[in-house]
Amino acid sequence: xxxxxxxxxxxxxxxxxxxxxxxxxxxxxxxxxxxxxxxxxxxxxxxxxxxxxxxxxxxxxxxxxxxxxxxxxxxxxxxxxxxxxxxxxxxxxxxxxxxxxxxxxxxxxxxxxxxxxxxxxxxxxxxxxxxxxxxxxxxxxxxxxxxxxxxxxxxxxxxxxxxxxxxxxxxxxxxxxxxxxxxxxxxxxxxxxxxxxxxxxxxxxxxxxxxxxxxxxxxxxxxxxxxxxxxxxxxxxxxxxxxxxxxxxxxxxxxxxxxxxxxxxxxxxxxxxxxxxxxxx
Amino acid sequence: xxxxxxxxxxxxxxxxxxxxxxxxxxxxxxxxxxxxxxxxxxxxxxxxxxxxxxxxxxxxxxxxxxxxxxxxxxxxxxxxxxxxxxxxxxxxxxxxxxxxxxxxxxxxxxxxxxxxxxxxxxxxxxxxxxxxxxxxxxxxxxxxxxxxxxxxxxxxxxxxxxxxxxxxxxxxxxxxxxxxxxxxxxxxxxxxxxxxxxxxxxxxxxxxxxxxxxxxxxxxxxxxxxxxxxxxxxxxxxxxxxxxxxxxxxxxxxxxxxxxxxxxxxxxxxxxxxxxxxxxxxxxxxxxxxxxxxxxxxxxxxxxxxxxxxxxxxxxxxxxxxxxxxxxxxxxxxxxxxxxxxxxxxxxxxxxxxxxxxxxxxxxxxxxxxxxxxxxxxxxxxxxxxxxxxxxxxxxxxxxxxxxxxxxxxxxxxxxxxxxxxxxxxxxxxxxxxxxxxxxxxxxxxxxxxxxxxxxxxxxxxxxxxxxxxxxxxxxxxxxxxxxxxxxxxxxxxxxxxxxxxxxxxxxxxxxxxxxxxxxxxxxxx
Numbered sequence: 142x143x144x145x146x147x148x149x150x151x152x153x154x155x156x157x158x159x160x161x162x163x164x165x166x167x168x169x170x171x172x173x174x175x176x177x178x179x180x181x182x183x184x185x186x187x188x189x190x191x192x193x194x195x196x197x198x199x200x201x202x203x204x205x206x207x208x209x210x211x212x213x214x215x216x217x218x219x220x221x222x223x224x225x226x227x228x229x230x231x232x233x234x235x236x237x238x239x240x241x242x243x244x245x246x247x248x249x250x251x252x253x254x255x256x257x258x259x260x261x262x263x264x265x266x267x268x269x270x271x272x273x274x275x276x277x278x279x280x281x282x283x284x285x286x287x288x289x290x291x292x293x294x295x296x297x298x299x300x301x302x303x304x305x306x307x308x309x310x311x312x313x314x315x316x317x318x319x320x321x322x323x324x325x326x327x328x329x330x331x332x333x334x335x336x337x338x339x340x341x342x343x344x345x346x347x348x349x350x351x352x353x354x355x356x357x358x359x360x361x362x363x364x365x366x367x368x369x370x371x372x373x374x375x376x377x378x379x380x381x382x383x384x385x386x387x388x389x390x391x392x393x394x395x396x397x398x399x400x401x402x403x404x405x406x407x408x409x410x411x412x413x414x415x416x417x418x419x420x421x422x
Numbered sequence: 423x424x425x426x427x428x429x430x431x432x433x434x435x436x437x438x439x440x441x442x443x444x445x446x447x448x449x450x451x452x453x454x455x456x457x458x459x460x461x462x463x464x465x466x467x468x469x470x471x472x473x474x475x476x477x478x479x480x481x482x483x484x485x486x487x488x489x490x491x492x493x494x495x496x497x498x499x500x501x502x503x504x505x506x507x508x509x510x511x512x513x514x515x516x517x518x519x520x521x522x523x524x525x526x527x528x529x530x531x532x533x534x535x536x537x538x539x540x541x542x543x544x545x546x547x548x549x550x551x552x553x554x555x556x557x558x559x560x561x562x563x564x565x566x567x568x569x570x571x572x573x574x575x576x577x578x579x580x581x582x583x584x585x586x587x588x589x590x591x592x593x594x595x596x597x598x599x600x601x602x603x604x605x606x607x608x609x610x611x612x613x614x615x616x617x618x619x620x621x622x623x624x625x626x627x628x629x630x631x632x633x634x635x636x637x638x639x640x641x642x643x644x645x646x647x648x649x650x651x652x653x654x655x656x657x658x659x660x661x662x663x664x665x666x667x668x669x670x671x672x673x674x675x676x677x678x679x680x681x682x683x684x685x686x687x688x689x690x691x692x693x694x695x696x697x698x699x700x701x702x703x704x705x706x707x708x709x710x711x712x713x714x715x716x717x718x719x720x721x722x723x724x725x726x727x728x729x730x731x732x733x734x735x736x737x738x739x740x741x742x743x744x745x746x747x748x749x750x751x752x753x754x755x756x757x758x759x760x761x762x763x764x765x766x767x768x769x770x771x772x773x774x775x776x777x778x779x780x781x782x783x784x785x786x787x788x789x790x791x792x793x794x795x796x797x798x799x800x801x802x803x804x805x806x807x808x809x810x811x812x813x814x815x816x817x818x819x820x821x822x823x824x825x826x827x828x829x830x831x832x833x834x835x836x837x838x839x840x841x842x843x844x845x846x847x848x849x850x851x852x853x854x855x856x857x858x859x860x861x862x863x864x865x866x867x868x869x870x871x872x873x874x875x876x877x878x879x880x881x882x883x884x885x886x887x888x889x890x891x892x893x894x895x896x897x898x899x900x901x902x903x904x905x906x907x908x909x910x911x912x913x914x915x916x917x918x919x920x921x922x923x924x925x926x927x928x929x930x931x932x933x934x935x936x937x938x939x940x941x942x943x944x945x946x947x948x
Contacts, residue, residue: 169880170864172800179796186797187867194787202780204758209776214698214765221763224700229759230752237751241744241790248794249737255796256733296483297876305482305879312482313878331730336570337663339728339803343869348799350729352664353569354657357730370878374803374871376496376563377570379489382874 173344176365176390180346182251190244197240255346258358261328265319269331269338269351269373272380276319281400283407289383290314297383313370318387322396323366331357336378342371342386350375363390445540448532449937450517455834456539457514458827462903464506464546465820469896471499476858476892478875479885492875493561494553500564501581504681505588506546508815511823512684513538513595516623519830520599522928522935523617525608525944530601538594545587552577563873565674566641568655568666572648579649582641589634596630599623608927610946614708617926618701621708622687625715626680632719633676640669667729671722679718682814683711685782685822686753689775691926692829693757696772697764698923703756710749710756717746727798736795743793747786754783769921770844774825777852778818785813788863803873806866812859817852824851824902831909832916836934839909843901850898857891 168174174184211217266277273288292308295301305311321327331340333351341348349359363369373384391399438446447453474495478486487495517535521528529535552559557575560566566581574581603624607616616624644666646652653659655666694701701707723731723739731739757779766772788810792801801807824847832838861884866872870881877885916933927946931939 169868169884171867173869183796183800186794187791187800190791190794190797194791198783198787201754201758201783205761205776205780208758208761208764209766209768212697212761212764212766214767217763218765220698220765222699223763224702224704224760226703226759230703230706230756233755234748234752237748241747244790244794245741245744248740248796251796252733252736252740255799256736299484299486299488301483303483305876311879312876336573337567341803341869341871343800346796346799348728348802352662352730355662355664355730371869372871372874375567376493376561376873378573379493379561381493382489382871382876 168343175344175346176363176367176369177345177347177361178364179251179255179361180344182254183346186244186248186251189247193240193244256359258328258360260326261360262325263322264328264330265321267319267329267331267340267351269333269335269340269377269384271335271378272373272384274319274340274373274384274386278400281404283400283403285317285319287315287317287319287387289385290316293385294383310370312382313372313385313387315385315387318368318389320389320391320396320399321361321363322393323363323390324393326360326362328358328360331359337375338373338377338384339375340371340386341374342369342388344369344371345388348374363388366390366392366395446536448528448536450521450529450532450535451834451935451937453529453535453539454514454516454518457510457517457542460539460542461507461511461514461823462906464502464510466899467550468499468502468507469899471495471502472892473896475499476889479877480889481886482877482879482882484876487875489875490558490561493563493873494559496873497560497563498549498553501549501560501585502546503815504564504677505585505592506542508681508819508823509592510542512623512626512681512819513592515619515684515688515823515826515830516595516599518834519928520602520620520623521606522833522931522939523620523926524603524606524611525927525940525946526602526606527938527940529598530606531598534594535598538591538598541587541591541594545584545591548580548587549584552580555580565670566644566666567670568644568647568663571644572655579645582645585641586638589638592630593634596627596634599627600631603627608940608943608946614705615946617687618690618704618707618711619684619687622683622685622690622711625711626683629676629680629683629715629718633673633680636669637673637677640666640673643669664726664729667726668722671725672719674725675722676715676718678811678814679714681819682782683715685778685819686711688822688826688829689757689778692771692775692825693760693779695829695921695923695925696769696775697761697766699760699764701756702759702762703752706752707756710752713749714746717742717749721746724793724798727795728802740793740795744790747790750786754779754786769828769841770839770848771825771829773845773848773852774821774828777848778821778825781813781817781821781852781856785810785818788813801866803871804866805862805870805872808872809859809862809866812862816859817855821851821855827902827906829921830928831906832920833928833931833933833935835910835913836916836932837909837913838916838920839905839913843905843908847898847901847905850901851895854891854894854898858888858895859891861885861888861891 172184172187268275273286276285293312296303296305331349331351333353338351345361347359347361349357367390369388371386478492555576560574560577560581562571643654647655653661655661655663690701721743723735724743792798828844865881865884870877918932919929920933927944
């Protein structure tokens with residue numbers, strides 16, 4: 142009898158071990174692994190903490206469940222009398238402490254790396270407004286206003302009668318995306334012109350508040366070309382849900398081409414505009 | 423000290439009837455009842471706002487409300503639930519139970535007690551009236567971050583004044599609890615012999631007195647910035663908006679423990695009763711409460727990991743926050759050890775207590791994850807956070823309050839509630855609350871921000887599940903009200919010791935507890 146139970150549990154555990162990570166990998170249910178070194182490390186921390194919590198849950202909830210089943214009055218009519226046990230109490234003070242250290246050490250290490258903006262290869266200024274983002278590339282005098290795309294804007298009003306499913310990336314598409322080169326350490330200087338906003342792109346592992354009058358810096362090094370979406374994450378007025386962020390990462394040569402094309406279109410005649418070289422800025 | 427406390431020769435009761443009795447009452451049981459009824463009304467007002475939120479989030483696109491009105495609902499839901507529902511419920515329980523549990527005839531400062539309650543209806547009338555002002559109610563979220571909060575228009579001074587009133591009420595209530603517990607215990611009731619609920623409230627009261635003035639100071643600075651040209655929070659004038667975040671969370675973190683420590687006390691009363699076993703590790707439970715309260719003052723920065731604090735501050739707040747898991751763990755383990763090898767029965771209060779232990783622990787798990795700063799860069803302000811604090815506040819604090827109501831209702835009314843309907847209420851609540859809040863973890867991890875009226879379509883399914891859970895949870899609470907009404911007006915007679923496993927002075931007085939109890943101090947069993 143006991144044997145069968147045991148086998149059933151093993152079976153459930155195996156099915157779980159196969160299906161849960163697969164379900165977790167889909168970013169609908171978990172953090173994205175992302176496309177920057179920091180986002181991978183955050184994902185790793187998230188999973189480390191998750192599995193540790195699962196372990197603790199198994200022990201604690203297991204004990205509660207055991208108690209609920211086997212120590213109910215119908216099965217266990219005579220309650221025990223104990224109400225203290227110094228050894229046990231010391232043990233369950235010390236063990237959590239050790240578990241916390243196991244999480245705190247890697248977390249501190251990742252934090253120090255994530256906050257180290259030294260040796261960045263280019264800089265983009267990110268400025269929040271009610272309700273759009275402005276991206277400025279100081280070296281090339283590029284200035285981009287990035288607001289909610291018209292396709293979403295048409296749908297967003299109350300009872301617009303248009304289905305949000307009718308357009309791709311409803312509320313996650315913009316007029317002009319932030320374009321960044323792949324492989325370069327890009328420093329983002331984040332600030333705001335009115336109220337507090339927050340620049341959050343999960344795939345980049347970056348969330349930074351945009352405070353009026355203050356400048357916060359953070360960095361990204363995108364590993365893969367692609368389009369990465371996020372949105373403002375600090376309540377900033379009725380348009381809070383309508384200031385998405387889209388980052389398009391291009392290989393270096395394509396990025397340089399994009400810079401030239403932008404400059405031609407906007408006829409910027411700055412000296413350093415002709416050669417977008419990837420050196421410190 | 424205790425001996426010198428004597429009742430006035432002529433008790434004041436029954437001098438007035440009807441409405442005037444309730445307005446002029448100085449009786450701790452009357453005032454406790456007023457607090458509890460007020461809290462229940464606010465729970466439904468705040469809950470109605472939550473229903474608006476969940477209805478709008480049922481599917482993408484805007485169907486019912488404008489974004490501005492949605493933001494008003496989000497803000498008022500937070501303020502009403504925190505200051506109107508959860509805190510007054512605990513103060514109501516404190517008023518009813520602390521004198522009964524320590525063998526005191528009443529609270530130490532009865533007139534002050536009356537005043538601290540009667541401030542509240544005015545405070546919330548002011549706050550809710552802002553819905554009818556041009557421009558509507560406050561929209562900045564209950565955290566009132568500047569400078570957005572300063573853009574509020576007409577509702578702004580109403581909100582500030584309402585918060586001041588709530589703060590005064592809480593501080594006065596806190597002082598009353600401290601003075602009562604320290605001065606009015608029956609002879610022989612030493613501090614270490616006090617019931618855990620009383621201990622939890624003593625510590626909570628100190629937190630209240632310590633931090634409510636901080637909030638009052640903060641909102642006054644906002645008022646000055648708005649109307650008197652100061653620049654506490656504007657960089658242009660030499661201030662910084664981050665100052666508000668620091669002030670608010672220096673209040674705010676102890677505040678969230680103000681809403682959970684009394685719940686810990688309640689669970690520590692209920693679990694031993696229905697396990698028929700003394701509380702495991704009483705002394706360590708008290709020290710754990712005190713450590714949590716102390717730590718609550720040095721962790722406020724974990725609400726601000728994305729605000730751009732220096733990395734050294736991030737590290738400090740990460741480590742101090744993680745430390746809280748140790749005393750909290752001790753409490754959880756001690757409750758489990760109390761159940762261990764008991765003779766457990768599962769009446770409704772015990773069901774809520776067990777659900778509390780499990781679901782509060784889940785809220786604790788996400789709390790530890792949120793403490794990891796780099797991970798917080800992804801979790802911060804997402805629905806993961808919404809899931810976290812609803813697990814600790816609803817399936818934590820609110821479940822503890824409901825458990826307490828079922829536990830002490832026989833003492834208050836003299837009737838037993840209907841166990842069948844109590845269980846129906848419990849099971850509907852626990853299932854629907856998990857349906858409501860568990861999917862929010864996934865939504866947050868997948869990238870959905872909080873406080874948005876509309877969202878990208880990939881979040882639809884989980885939001886639908888959550889909304890359906892929300893509607894069931896909301897409707898289930900009507901059963902709670904019906905049970906309370908039915909118990910007040912009828913039901914099986916309750917004995918003095920309503921639960922066979924219950925200990926403590928409150929069970930030595932008849933049920934319902936007479937209007938005046940412990941006119942002479944009781945014997946405290948050695």
